[in-house]
Amino acid sequence: MIKNLIIILMSSVLVNNYVLSRFLGICPFLGVSKKLNQATGMGIAVIFVMLMASAVTWPIQYYVLNALGLGYMQNITFILVIAALVQFTEIVLKKFLPALHKSLGVYLPLITTNCAVLGVTINNINDGYTFVESMVSSLGVGLGFLLAMVLFSGVRSRIDETEIPESFKGLPVTLIAASFVSLAFFGFAGIVENLFA
Amino acid sequence: MLPQILIALAIVGGIGLIAAILLAISSYFFNVPEDETVIKVRACLPGANCGACGYAGCDEYAKAVVKDNAKTNLCIPGADSVAAEVAEIMGVSAEDVIEMVAVVSCTGNCEATQNKALYQGVNTCKAASMIYGGPASCVYGCLGCGDCANVCPYNAICVKDGLAYINRNLCLGCGLCVKQCPKGIIKLVPTTVKTLVLCSNKEKGAVARKNCKNACIGCKKCELVCPEEAIRIENNLSYIDYDKCTRCGKCAENCPTGCIKCAD
Structure with missing residues (x-):
């Protein structure tokens, strides 16, 4: 049981990293990774939203949608729930962490349309995870997102200090750097299965 | 068929309704009361977040005006009109903005100075100044790599002959x-100030002159000629007291190296 959960956690943090291996949630990954503190804040906000979203969508899927034969309403229901949760997160952040709320700015409402959050909730259902497993998986995906953000903000601060050819300045060099980081993560493929062998 | 659709509608609608109610409740409980005057003041400000007022941005300045009694005339890009609006909201008498302009205190272009070394590194003043104070013969002077021109949001700075010029x-x-x-030779002065010492060299006259033909050599001619006693020499460099200066221009006429200039 525990071993299974650890495998799920490790695989969602490293092997199936949503940003760097599955390419979901690229928008905040490129948008908010300029500074380390903003990247960390965004990562933690996403972890929070992912956990909340999984905790709410899993019962909805199994006890409401499946029970009534409405499995096909999965996408629209999940989007609705996630949008409401993001709004809730924004209200809470504004109250308790106004500085973070200000620095995240427009990217916080954008978690609503962050496909990584929708992706993790739908994949939890598709992979047939139990409630506990899906929570662990969401935590792992969120941690993976945080890891990707933190790593990439480091890479970007190095990019800022280097001379870059005029035509590569800005987004092009950022995308190239992102592809390198992504390549590094492909090196994790296949290690989790052998973790406890 | 129809009941199926109705059930789907009811479920999704119901979830939406529950979410809406929960959000309404939470927004009521976690409500952050915002001062209405702050919002009004913030609305008058230009919103460029340039920081010229000395606060972290327009939001912070608006807060400071309302809560900490900050002056209403600190927004320089907004000029008098914004200052008047802010003063009206705050119910205080309007004060005109002291408009400032940036001045490069250096006249050491390529003709006046020599290079003591050939610099081939990263082409920014910041990097160049890290190596023995930069390649220019005068360690106080402008390096001419244009860090200031790159950062200027209004394209007011250009670099010509290895010296930055600011369009007033x-x-x-x-x-x-x-x-x-990195040399700290750009200063903000009120736009009313016209007579300026365009040199930052604190070396002794002979050394300064050797390094730059236009440098202030601390000869005290300006100090003697000034009818208002507004000029004094400190550390081999001339300083003008802007409060006493009457813009007569005698110092500029008598300066042997031409480092005191009258802007038009």
């Missing part, structure tokens, strides 16, 4: 270039 008509006095210059 375009400069709004935000002070970003002042922070950027």
